[in-house]
Amino acid sequence: METLTLKPFSVMPSIKCGWRSLSTLSKVSMRVVACSGALKPSISTERVSSSSVVVRAAESVVLAPPNGKSDEIAVKSLVPYVDMDEDGGIGIVKFLRGKVFFITGATGFLGKVLIEKILRTAPDVGKIYVLIKAKDEEAAAERLKNDIINTQLFKCLRQIHGKYYMSFMMSKLIPVVGNVCESDVGLHVDFSHLIANDVDVIVNSAANTTFDERYDVAIDINTKGPSNLMEFAKKCSKLKLFLQISTAYVNGQRQGRIMEKPFCKELDVESEMKLAFEDNGMGQNMKELGLQRAKRYGWQDTYVFTKAMGEMVIDEMRGEVPVAIIRPSVIESTFKDPFPGWMEGNRMMDPIVLYYGKGQLTGFLVDPNGVIDVVPADMVVNATLAAMARHGRAPRPSMNIYHVASSVANPLVFHRLADLLHQHYDSSPCLDVDGTPIRVPSMKLFDSVDDFSNHLWQDAARRCASTPDGKLSKKLEAICKKTVEQLKHLADIYQPYTFFNGSR
Known part of the structure; x- marks a missing residue:
């Protein structure tokens, strides 16, 4: 980050530089200061704090004396600042x-x-x-x-x-x-x-x-x-x-x-x-x-x-x-500020996305043409x-x-979401416990509870067939059964949202 220096200077600021005001936050003062460099040039005042000043201008800055020197003030650019009232905004x-x-x-x-x-x-x-x-x-x-x-x-x-x-x-x-x-x-x-x-x-x-x-x-x-x-x-x-x-x-x-x-x-x-x-x-x-x-x-x-x-x-x-x-x-990760993609914890969509990426969920109960x-x-x-x-x-x-909400201005249709998920995991697959990439098929979307339930059990049967003797141990069978029940419960809880037809 660029650090600028303010030193005593006697030229008064030009009006069109766009500086709004100075607010002094301490009693220690110096005669005048000027700012130049990445920020707009030429700012001055008769009595300006040399210890801590906030400048509200084309860019907000915080001023503080570097290394205790009283004749210099370090400047750090914070954020773009625009007086929204003057530019047609709401302030x-x-x-x-x-x-x-x-x-x-x-x-x-x-x-x-x-x-x-x-x-x-x-x-x-x-x-x-x-x-x-x-x-x-x-x-x-x-x-x-x-x-x-x-x-x-x-x-x-x-x-x-x-x-x-x-x-x-x-x-x-x-x-x-x-x-x-x-x-x-x-x-x-x-x-x-x-x-x-x-x-x-x-x-x-x-x-x-x-x-x-x-x-x-x-x-x-x-x-x-x-x-x-x-x-x-x-x-x-x-x-x-x-x-x-x-x-x-x-x-x-x-x-x-x-x-x-x-x-x-x-x-x-x-x-x-x-x-x-x-x-x-x-x-x-x-x-x-x-x-x-x-x-x-x-x-x-x-x-x-x-x-x-x-x-x-x-x-x-x-x-x-x-x-x-x-x-x-449904609130998900950040789009832009302070940086794209920040997320904490598992939000509403995340359990489905994670189950799918790990190969534990190959279909879900949704209206394929509905909007999330x-x-x-x-x-x-x-x-x-x-x-x-x-x-x-x-x-x-x-x-x-x-x-x-986004369903009117920028709708995300479920079948499009399924395609995007498959593209993502195809290029960036999850890894199993041995470090082997988990390849997932395209997600199947079901608009019938019975069809979805049948799919879950058929998927469990395929897992059974993939074992050496085509059978599951009682422990593994119980785990599969529990997983199926959890996924059915998840689909039941989500159904009002995956088949929602309101617009806001």
């Missing part, structure tokens, strides 16, 4: 500047991408309080470092700030012990008062995304969590926006065009929460209960049902709190930031909903 960077955030679910996949984008785009953001489930402050700080600061996702920020990276991150990210499932989101009373008086934007990204999770577990975080957080939001004296990360599939099994509107409350959420937390000894049946309740009211699984109830609770409780809800479809609605994580974050800028300074509180 995202301008909105982020100086704002204080309170983010839940920040150690999760999307939460991390959001934090990285904020810090890289607006290094002069205020603070970001990060709610972390931990036993104490020390454990929360450790999770912040391990799950966020030291992860690969932040390598661009690390390159930008160099040896000052850790100090920059720790000055912006404040770990806070808490839990959205608890009253006052589990905050210590001192932190509760501090954040309530300080925060501008609350982002709820905390969620349990398991489709067939226990009903009590899913309701606790996906429904009760937003309720607890909204209760806290109503105590925040300067709050400009409550932003909820939801899912496009809260729309349930509706078909056709689906509008960006809140739900008409057609069920008693309080009764559902009471049912989930009753001490009725149901134990493992909690999974079945969640699926039963979801399907009774028109949702396909426990995850989207409890997320939908979370939206209902927010709408019912919000009062004068401005709300924006982001409903993304996938959207990259960084595009979801971009939409989230745009919603913040648009509604975080609205004159009147309102509730606004945005679907972030």
Whole structure:
């Protein structure tokens, strides 16, 4: 990275250089400075800090004295900066500047991408309080470092700030012990008062995304969590926006065009929460209960049902709190920012892709001409930031909903996805335990449950025939049977998505 040098200089800047403003961040001053090199030339002021100055201009820069010298200032280019208000945009960077955030679910996949984008785009953001489930402050700080600061996702920020990276991150990210499932989101009373008086934007990204999770577990975080957080939001004296990360599939099994509107409350959420937390000894049946309740009211699984109830609770409780809800479809790896292809954990599509690549799944239950609605994580974050800028300074509180999806603008048809997967594994096969490439056939797509089930058993029979005596040991036979049942269960869980005909 190129390092420039600022030295005392007496020429005033030209207006057309595009420099917007200087913000001094310390009391130590020098007479004038000038900037030249990769950045636009000619910037000066009568009194400029020699220790730490943020220049908001055609490029954002951070200035700091190298090696303690008072007559020079090292300059590092951060990110392209454009005043969006002046260039016909909605002023995202301008909105982020100086704002204080309170983010839940920040150690999760999307939460991390959001934090990285904020810090890289607006290094002069205020603070970001990060709610972390931990036993104490020390454990929360450790999770912040391990799950966020030291992860690969932040390598661009690390390159930008160099040896000052850790100090920059720790000055912006404040770990806070808490839990959205608890009253006052589990905050210590001192932190509760501090954040309530300080925060501008609350982002709820905390969620349990398991489709067939226990009903009590899913309701606790996906429904009760937003309720607890909204209760806290109503105590925040300067709050400009409550932003909820939801899912496009809260729309349930509706078909056709689906509008960006809140739900008409057609069920008693309080009764559902009471049912989930009753001490009725149901134990493992909690999974079945969640699926039963979801399907009774028109949702396909426990995850989207409890997320939908979370939206209902927010709408019912919000009062004068401005709300924006982001409903993304299937979130997958980053498209561009901070770099292409970043992924963490197994997302919705990944188990199918991995099973296929390992030769364990040669077909799947889908509508071959159906569309899988996938959207990259960084595009979801971009939409989230745009919603913040648009509604975080609205004159009147309102509730606004945005679907972030691809099925209309850039549809990915299942048979095309199957072709792409085969091309990928044909050129870059997985390896078995012996290091031998695993060659996979073209994936077969079935629109009938019976046909798919028959295919799974026929595939298992072929595996049996491939053994020396054409028979499987009882242990191996049991493993094959279990695998078939797992794949059938996977197909059953995914069926509402692989045959979905809604457009957003």
